[in-house]
Amino acid sequence: MPKEIISTPNAPKAIGPYSQAVKTGTLVFVSGQIPIDPVSGSTLRTGVESQTKRSLDNLKAVLEASGSSLEKVVKTTVFLKSMDDFKFMNAVYEKYFPGNYPARSTVQVAGLPKDVDVEIEAIATTD
Secondary structure, rough: OOOEEEEOOOOOOOOOOOOOOOEOOEEEEEEEEEEEEOOOOOOOOOOOHHHHHHHHHHHHHHHHHHOOOOOHHHEEEEEOOOOOOOOOHHHHHHHHHOOOOOOEEEEEEOOOOHHOEEEEEEEEEEE
């Protein structure tokens, strides 16, 4: 199956040699989204709740550009700088996935791009 590179101005541009997402067949692999405002390019530095919201808004924009949606996400990975933020991230995350939850892993990492507190990646279908 050929791969299709997905790019949208409604999410931040890639800050390295990678694509916002890659679609192959009916699967979409979305690169990790961090809390960067796609219009201003500024990095959100406020609490993990607002950073999670911005990251998920970016994820949603990339999914929509690929012909998918949050409802079609089958797996996410959440990277947190601190597991102390888990409950705060989870409260926001739950609003974006209200039932019919995707599979998820959440891991604490030593650092994230632009020194943000959260990064979220996803795999979705277009079916």
